[in-house]
Amino acid sequence: MARLEKSAGDIANEIDERFGSAKFVRRSARKVFPDHWSFMLGEIALYSFIILLLTGTFLTLWFKPSQVEVPYEGSYIPLHGLTMSEAYASTLRISFDVRGGLIMRQIHHWAALIFVAAMIVHSARVFFTGAFRKPRETNWLIGVALITLSIIEGLLGYSLPDDLLSGTGFRIAEGVLLAIPVVGTYLSFFFFGGQFPGEDFIARIYTFHVLLLPGIFLALITVHVMLVWYQKHTQYPLPGRTEKNSVGYPFFPVYTAKAGGFFFITFGVTTLLAAFVTINPVWLFGPYTPTQVTAGSQPDFYMGFLEGAFRLMPNWEIHALGYTLSMNIIVPCFIVPGLLFTSMGLYPMIERWVTGDNREHHVLDRPRNVPTRTGLGVMALTTWLILLAAGANDVIAITFHLSINAITWFFRIAIFVVPPLSYVVTKRICLGLQRRDRDLVLHGRETGRIMRLPNGEMIEVHEPISETQRYILTAHESPGPLELEPATDPNGIPRRRVLASKLRARISRFYFEDRIVPPTPTDARELESSGHH
Amino acid sequence: MSDQQHTGPGARSHDAQSDGRHDVDSRDTANDTSNADIQLAGGHDSEGPPTDGSSHDELATRFADPGLPAHTYRRSDIDPLAARRREREVATLFGLSTLGTLLFIVAYFAVKPSDAAGPEMLGQVALSTKLLGLGLGLAMFCVGAGAIHWAKTLMPDDEIVAERKPMRSSEEDRRAAVAALKEGAAGAGLGRRKLIRNSLLGALAPMGLLAIIPLRDLGPLPGDVLEHTAWKAGRRLMTDPAGRPIKAADLPIGAVVHVLPEGIKKLPRPLDEEAKATAIVIRLAPSDLADQRPDRKGWDVAGIVAYSKVCTHVGCPVGLYEQQTHHLLCPCHQSTFDVTRNCAVIFGPAARPLPQLKLATDEAGYLVAAQDFEEPVGPSFWERGD
Numbered sequence: 001m002a003r004l005e006k007s008a009g010d011i012a013n014e015i016d017e018r019f020g021s022a023k024f025v026r027r028s029a030r031k032v033f034p035d036h037w038s039f040m041l042g043e044i045a046l047y048s049f050i051i052l053l054l055t056g057t058f059l060t061l062w063f064k065p066s067q068v069e070v071p072y073e074g075s076y077i078p079l080h081g082l083t084m085s086e087a088y089a090s091t092l093r094i095s096f097d098v099r100g101g102l103i104m105r106q107i108h109h110w111a112a113l114i115f116v117a118a119m120i121v122h123s124a125r126v127f128f129t130g131a132f133r134k135p136r137e138t139n140w141l142i143g144v145a146l147i148t149l150s151i152i153e154g155l156l157g158y159s160l161p162d163d164l165l166s167g168t169g170f171r172i173a174e175g176v177l178l179a180i181p182v183v184g185t186y187l188s189f190f191f192f193g194g195q196f197p198g199e200d201f202i203a204r205i206y207t208f209h210v211l212l213l214p215g216i217f218l219a220l221i222t223v224h225v226m227l228v229w230y231q232k233h234t235q236y237p238l239p240g241r242t243e244k245n246s247v248g249y250p251f252f253p254v255y256t257a258k259a260g261g262f263f264f265i266t267f268g269v270t271t272l273l274a275a276f277v278t279i280n281p282v283w284l285f286g287p288y289t290p291t292q293v294t295a296g297s298q299p300d301f302y303m304g305f306l307e308g309a310f311r312l313m314p315n316w317e318i319h320a321l322g323y324t325l326s327m328n329i330i331v332p333c334f335i336v337p338g339l340l341f342t343s344m345g346l347y348p349m350i351e352r353w354v355t356g357d358n359r360e361h362h363v364l365d366r367p368r369n370v371p372t373r374t375g376l377g378v379m380a381l382t383t384w385l386i387l388l389a390a391g392a393n394d395v396i397a398i399t400f401h402l403s404i405n406a407i408t409w410f411f412r413i414a415i416f417v418v419p420p421l422s423y424v425v426t427k428r429i430c431l432g433l434q435r436r437d438r439d440l441v442l443h444g445r446e447t448g449r450i451m452r453l454p455n456g457e458m459i460e461v462h463e464p465i466s467e468t469q470r471y472i473l474t475a476h477e478s479p480g481p482l483e484l485e486p487a488t489d490p491n492g493i494p495r496r497r498v499l500a501s502k503l504r505a506r507i508s509r510f511y512f513e514d515r516i517v518p519p520t521p522t523d524a525r526e527l528e529s530s531g532h533h
Numbered sequence: 534m535s536d537q538q539h540t541g542p543g544a545r546s547h548d549a550q551s552d553g554r555h556d557v558d559s560r561d562t563a564n565d566t567s568n569a570d571i572q573l574a575g576g577h578d579s580e581g582p583p584t585d586g587s588s589h590d591e592l593a594t595r596f597a598d599p600g601l602p603a604h605t606y607r608r609s610d611i612d613p614l615a616a617r618r619r620e621r622e623v624a625t626l627f628g629l630s631t632l633g634t635l636l637f638i639v640a641y642f643a644v645k646p647s648d649a650a651g652p653e654m655l656g657q658v659a660l661s662t663k664l665l666g667l668g669l670g671l672a673m674f675c676v677g678a679g680a681i682h683w684a685k686t687l688m689p690d691d692e693i694v695a696e697r698k699p700m701r702s703s704e705e706d707r708r709a710a711v712a713a714l715k716e717g718a719a720g721a722g723l724g725r726r727k728l729i730r731n732s733l734l735g736a737l738a739p740m741g742l743l744a745i746i747p748l749r750d751l752g753p754l755p756g757d758v759l760e761h762t763a764w765k766a767g768r769r770l771m772t773d774p775a776g777r778p779i780k781a782a783d784l785p786i787g788a789v790v791h792v793l794p795e796g797i798k799k800l801p802r803p804l805d806e807e808a809k810a811t812a813i814v815i816r817l818a819p820s821d822l823a824d825q826r827p828d829r830k831g832w833d834v835a836g837i838v839a840y841s842k843v844c845t846h847v848g849c850p851v852g853l854y855e856q857q858t859h860h861l862l863c864p865c866h867q868s869t870f871d872v873t874r875n876c877a878v879i880f881g882p883a884a885r886p887l888p889q890l891k892l893a894t895d896e897a898g899y900l901v902a903a904q905d906f907e908e909p910v911g912p913s914f915w916e917r918g919d
Binding site: 168266271405471 | 594595596597598599600601602641644645646647651652654655658661662663665666667669670671672673674675676677678679680681683684685688689690692693694695696697699700701748751752753754755758759773774791793802804805807808809811842846847848849850852853864865866867868869878880881882883884885911912913914915916917918
């Protein structure tokens with residue numbers, strides 16, 4: 001043991017003399033990380049990305065990104081003799097003739113779904129708890145960029161095998177490129193190296209899928225994680241946690257073991273999923289040919305909201321001056337995701353402007369205590385979910401024996417009606433929960449014990465809640481709406497930007513008009529002295 | 534308005550300045566529950582009134598922070614036997630991981646799907662995939678579960694409180710940084726040496742072109758290729774994929790045939806040509822032809838009509854034909870076309886009817902195209918007229 005310690009010390013010495021690493025280790029080895037189950041969602045995304053890199057590298061050893069047509073001669077009898085691209089043939093080879101190839105393909109595909117899903121859930125957690133607030137806006141923007149890019153990366157990935165399903169996906173991509181005003185036709189010809197399908201695009205999207213985008217991911221994820229490290233993690237509003245401290249377990253050894261262990265758990269669960277649940281059985285779809293299509297074509301789930309927007313959009317096309325503007329494609333494919341992602345990306349800045357809150361925040365919000373933000377978040381999620389469901393309108397029609405036209409019309413109306421409704425309902429639920437919190441603090445917990453007073457009155461006995469719980473329920477701020485600034489400043493000089501200030505006051509009212517002020521000790525004392533229990 | 538510095542009480546500021554000015558950054562005061570147990574409702578704007586709380590009854594506005602709960606000991610902290618048990622559990626999980634790795638290696642060499650003949654191959658692939666996945670999954674999961682079990686039961690679980698400094702640098706650092714930048718800028722003299730600045734901009738600005746222009750050869754210019762297909766007057770309709778010509782007389786009413794032009798496989802880049810030329814042939818009963826557009830009279834051969842199979846929305850093959858209603862449905866986005874009305878759009882996102890192919894028969898009685906499509910097939914594009 002002593003010898004081991006000595007040789008470890010020798011190595012550490014050599015490293016420190018070259019890199020001065022002791023300074024870093026001294027500061028960081030015992031760095032504190034707050035603990036909560038919801039903080040692992042981002043970890044799942046990070047680990048799925050590593051799994052994607054590992055399994056993806058394995059797949060590249062056999063995959064041939066080529067559209068050269070070859071007759072199939074591998075072990076899968078049903079496709080024997082069929083002409084297909086080398087991309088598809090090599091995917092079949094990986095699946096059937098390379099041992100472990102199919103499990104790697106399936107891990108890769110499952111990890112991709114988990115990667116995107118984990119990022120979406122992680123971003124929801126960050127949104128609803130207000131973790132995006134100053135100073136973490138940059139990380140929020142990086143996150144939005146990662147989600148956006150992951151959708152593109154996923155689309156490219158499942159298109160590479162060049163099977164009938166994925167080829168159909170790229171046929172749609174061609175239609176989308178063509179719809180771009182003025183330059184669309186040129187973009188499409190440059191992208192496909194001529195007409196669709198051409199002979200180039202598999203090789204091109206391969207470079208994007210395995211080199212360019214993963215490089216960007218790696219860079220963005222590195223910055224993202226380094227910022228989490230540098231800015232320190234947020235923490236939930238619990239006793240003893242303040243804006244000026246960070247409470248939790250040390251990085252070494254506890255988090256090294258927990259986070260490192262969690263990587264292996266993520267890998268293990270993804271692998272078991274891949275072992276027992278088939279995903280994307282490309283051999284059943286057959287090779288891509290532009291003249292065929294499979295009914296019930298469904299993209300991966302993260303494309304679903306775009307697919308839904310496509311299906312709901314009425315057939316609006318503008319023909320003028322000999323040119324064509326395909327609003328039926330531009331709206332669902334550019335405007336809808338553009339609005340969703342832009343508003344998502346800008347939200348921290350918008351909220352900061354509305355609240356005028358320029359402080360750093362390291363203690364998280366309980367979602368109910370920020371009803372408007374929570375409502376808006378639920379509204380965005382609802383919009384996304386309706387589009388996702390609309391993307392499966394044919395599956396819904398077949399499963400439930402309904403008219404596809406009726407379903408489409410239902411979603412066309414729902415997309416305008418349900419999200420605002422979900423906003424109102426969520427906000428009311430939040431306010432209701434806040435009222436309950438207030439009651440708990442002031443009146444205590446209902447014990448379920450009924451007591452009869454000497455005068456015959458029956459009352460339920462309430463028990464005061466613990467100091468800890470009371471603190472949790474009352475620690476938050478409940479700001480009121482901003483006052484409209486007077487039109488002139490104290491010296492009587494008219495203020496500039498009156499309109500912006502009016503708008504801000506209005507939005508602030510929208511945000512903070514309905515509010516429940518957390519109870520104070522004064523409230524509690526007054527209630528006590530007035531004889532309530 | 535809200536990001537200014539200002540003077541005020543609450544001098545617990547992290548970067549208190551000698552000149553008395555400091556960033557109120559109201560979290561120092563308003564939000565610092567550990568120091569004050571107090572916070573003004575509504576005091577979220579840093580331009581709000583000074584929030585040092587001195588004029589208020591502290592207990593009246595906030596319940597006190599009871600602080601971190603007392604540490605509770607786990608069984609394994611106080612009972613050496615329990616700790617010993619936890620240790621064995623962790624070791625068992627690590628051991629299971631080793632077994633998983635062994636299972637993977639054994640399965641890799643024991644099950645070799647490519648040795649199996651024909652139909653058995655799929656079963657062998659499934660077996661191999663399950664065993665390899667089980668082995669790898671166990672190897673990964675168990676080592677992870679072991680590490681976490683170890684961390685949660687045996688490593689210290691006392692919560693540590695670390696100080697959190699504001700991200701903002703101290704005033705001194707900020708001033709020094711500005712000074713350093715100013716000094717550097719003065720050294721470069723970009724403000725004074727306009728000639729250097731402007732010529733440098735002139736050198737850098739057009740560099741974007743170096744990234745874009747070499748991409749020109751990614752593909753040919755579109756020209757008018759989107760407006761033509763491989764159909765030509767007299768070219769036979771061949772069934773897809775069998776590649777047989779179709780005798781008009783042999784086609785019963787209600788029949789549906791997918792077709793391609795004769796000889797398309799011999800053209801250069803046949804897939805590109807198929808992607809445009811693919812068409813669907815349907816024989817309608819004479820009664821179903823009543824609503825055809827007058828200018829399309831004579832485009833059918835005895836009720837046999839042909840339409841482009843490329844959806845006018847985003848180009849999926851419109852492959853689903855419903856016999857009773859004579860509707861063609863695109864499986865991608867459910868655009869629906871009415872064959873009895875020249876494939877007019879009756880539902881979905883497609884904006885234009887499917888282009889019709891004018892048909893004729895050759896001397897042998899086989900169906901042929903009378904001409905190419907009159908309009909570009911497939912999705913709309915900017916330069917497309919009408």
